[in-house]
Each structure stands twice: as structure tokens, then as C-alpha cells.
């Protein structure tokens with residue numbers, strides 16, 4: 191991975207004009223958390239994809255989850271009718287890889303880390319896709335707290351409708367007032383209501399009018415969960431201007447975008463967004479593909495490891511040793527595991543080596559205090575359990 195990181199970094203920290211990608215951010219690119227099936231983000235992604243695969247009707251949603259997060263301003267903003275003075279285009283909000291001219295108005299060829307998966311809408315529709323779910327990591331310069339991290343994951347959903355059903359050449363106003371537009375919006379709402387029921391169980395929902403430059407009309411879906419209203423996603427009927435930019439002026443459809451972290455934090459009760467990036471087995475081992483379970487929090491403080499090896503007395507029971515460990519070390523012991531076992535045939539004796547993980551839930555432990563504790567454990571194992579220390 192070190193090599194990969196170096197390669198990734200050289201791709202994104204180019205020294206080009208306007209580059210504001212830091213090594214810390216470049217290092218996070220390519221982790222593909224949404225593609226890990228036993229990771230909360232991968233589990234939620236798969237749940238949503240399954241829901242769409244099982245919907246009645248013959249729309250087949252293509253799964254797209256491997257697109258490069260490096261896009262240009264045309265894809266991320268221009269194609270989506272995002273105005274040139276939109277705050278999302280500012281280098282204060284967005285990671286540019288190259289932005290010649292620095293603070294001047296951005297040009298279509300400026301390259302950047304996508305700020306939303308909507309950056310792929312037009313490209314995918316131009317390539318002929320009629321319905322798709324596109325997932326990826328997105329990048330935003332933002333505040334720092336338990337629910338904000340500069341990289342998070344979104345899923346974009348798009349469905350185009352049969353032109354025989356909702357087509358015809360119309361002005362923008364005629365389209366917005368038409369039955370076709372109402373049909374698309376109703377299908378969108380019904381589909382997304384079904385999705386949140388699938389994820390959260392039957393929940394109270396509330397639609398609110400919203401605004402995105404690339405959908406018209408636009409909505410936000412809120413649900414009442416754990417005693418609070420929570421925003422789940424943004425969506426809308428695809429703006430006719432977006433479609434005509436793609437050469438699809440006779441077509442209509444809907445689009446939505448949702449954040450996977452927000453859903454996963456609530457569904458798995460994960461308290462801090464940084465945990466998604468953890469390589470710690472205490473985090474990763476808690477999740478299984480296809481399963482939503484409650485996350486058990488664990489200490490953030492470092493462990494202190496000590497080994498103890500001894501010859502077993504007649505009738506030795508490991509549980510007696512574990513009990514002794516609990517008695518001597520109290521809640522400072524997190525784990526005791528057997529790491530080595532062998533029998534000396536000549537002596538007719540068996541040896542066990544146990545690794546003790548000391549860790550406090552509240553503070554960093556010092557090696558000195560743990561040495562004292564470990565010495566007590568050794569003494570008591572010898573006197574009370576009659577083991578022969580090695």
C-alpha cells in the first residue's frame with residue numbers, strides 16, 4: 191500500500207497551478223471503502239442496490255462504482271448548470287488538482303476531486319445508460335466535527351423514462367406543468383419512500399421542496415428516526431437543460447443523491463465519521479456482509495502488550511488463569527489470548543504462552559504501572575495456580 195499511496199499522491203499533488211490537494215487527502219484516494227462488502231459503507235451500498243434490483247417493472251439499474259474521482263469542472267459543474275459564481279466551485283470549498291489562473295473564474299478543463307457523484311450523471315447518460323446507481327468517494331473542504339470528514343461517499347441514482355410515456359417537444363414551462371413531469375416526480379417519490387422503508391423499517395417521512403441547479407422541481411426527503419427528523423437525500427426531476435446538454439432533449443427522468451456515511455452512522459450507531467477509515471480490527475471485525483448490526487464502541491487509547499509463559503500444572507484450566515487476570519488487572523485488561531503452546535515429550539510437560547492486552551477506556555497507560563501489574567499476575571499465577579513460570 192505504501193507504493194500505491196506514493197503513486198496516488200504523485201497523481202494528485204502535481205504542483206500544477208491552483209493545486210490545493212494536501213498529502214493527507216491524496217493518501218485517502220483509492221481506499222474504495224464502498225466496495226468492501228463487510229464494511230458498513232459497502233453493506234449499505236449493497237442493501238440499496240438490492241432494493242433497486244428487486245423493484246417491480248423492467249427498469250434495470252446499472253451498477254457503477256469504479257469511476258475515477260478526478261473529474262473536470264465541465265462534468266462536476268457546467269454540465270449540471272451550476273453557475274460560475276456558485277460557492278461549491280471555489281477553491282475554498284473544493285480540491286482542485288489543476289486550476290490555471292488561480293482564483294479567476296474556473297474553466298471547464300480545470301481538474302478537481304469530484305464534490306458529488308452528480309459529476310458523472312451527464313457522462314453516463316451520454317454513454318447511453320438509461321438507469322444507473324453510481325457510487326463513489328467525494329471530496330469537500332469543510333468544517334471538522336463528528337459528522338464531517340473531507341472525504342465521504344455518495345450514491346447517485348438516475349432513471350430515464352420511455353419517451354412514449356413522458357416525451358414530446360415542449361417548452362420548459364409546458365414540461366413543468368405537464369402530466370409527464372408529475373408522473374416522473376411521483377415515481378421518484380414512491381421509489382425513494384420504498385427505499386427508506388427498506389433501510390429503516392416503516393418510518394414517518396416528510397417531503398420538502400428544495401433547490402438544485404440540475405433538477406426541477408427538486409425535493410428533500412426527511413425521516414423521523416430515533417426521536418429526530420433527519421435529512422436523508424436530495425433529488426428531483428432532471429432539468430431539461432441538463433438533458434439537452436447531453437443530446438437527450440426528447441428525454442426526461444429523475445435523479446437522487448444520498449450520503450452513505452449519514453445512513454450508516456444512524457443504522458449501525460457509529461458515533462464518529464472517522465471510524466469508517468479505521469484499519470483497526472476492533473472496528474472491522476464487527477461487520478458482516480449483508481448485515482446491519484449495532485456497533486459496540488471501544489477505547490481510543492493505545493494498548494500495552496505483555497506476554498507470560500509457564501509450564502502447566504496437572505489439571506490446569508485456562509479459565510482459572512483468565513479469572514486470575516481479571517482479578518489482578520480489573521478492567522484494564524482487554525484481552526488474554528493463547529499465542530503459543532507446545533509439549534516437551536521428555537519432560538512430559540506442556541507450556542502455554544498468553545499475550546495480555548492492557549488498555550484503559552479512559553487514559554493512556556504507562557509501561558511502569560503495567561510492569562507492576564504484570565509482576566503481580568506472574569506471582570499469583572505461580573502461588574495460586576501452581577504454574578511453573580518460564
Ligand code: PHE
Nearest residue numbers: 306308424425426445446447
Ligand atoms: N448532488 C447533490 C448533493 O450532493 C444531491 C443530488 C443528486 C440532488 C441528484 C439532486 C439530484 O447535494
